[in-house]
Amino acid sequence: MPKSKSLLSSIFNMTCPRCREGDLFETSSYSFDRPFDMPDHCPHCGQSYLPEPGFYYGAMFVSYIISAWGILLFMMFMHWIIGWSLTTCVVVVLIISAINFVWFFRFSRSVWIHIIVKYRPEAAKQ
Numbered sequence: 001m002p003k004s005k006s007l008l009s010s011i012f013n014m015t016c017p018r019c020r021e022g023d024l025f026e027t028s029s030y031s032f033d034r035p036f037d038m039p040d041h042c043p044h045c046g047q048s049y050l051p052e053p054g055f056y057y058g059a060m061f062v063s064y065i066i067s068a069w070g071i072l073l074f075m076m077f078m079h080w081i082i083g084w085s086l087t088t089c090v091v092v093v094l095i096i097s098a099i100n101f102v103w104f105f106r107f108s109r110s111v112w113i114h115i116i117v118k119y120r121p122e123a124a125k126q
Helices: 007-013 057-082 086-099 099-118
Strands: none
Touching: 007 099, 057 086, 057 099, 086 099
């Protein structure tokens, strides 16, 4: 019997919250081919990835909270501990944010759907 994936593993690997096996997105996070497209359903268990219109509005708040705290802590550490200027910190944050924009978008959606849809081990056995 295969060992089930953990919640954090499923969130970071961006897999279905119900069976933790099907992919939430059709392409990789750093692919320029349809970076925001999601399939309608999980290919493994059939879980709907769009349960209702506007479902992912909550993911915007998740993204905001994670990015705001991450940027604040990064800038405090780099400015107060390492001694970088605020201008350098802002430039580095903008570069990191631009490179990882699609990953943060996908990660916040993964967190949001994992909060709402609960894991069902029996769905993974289908």
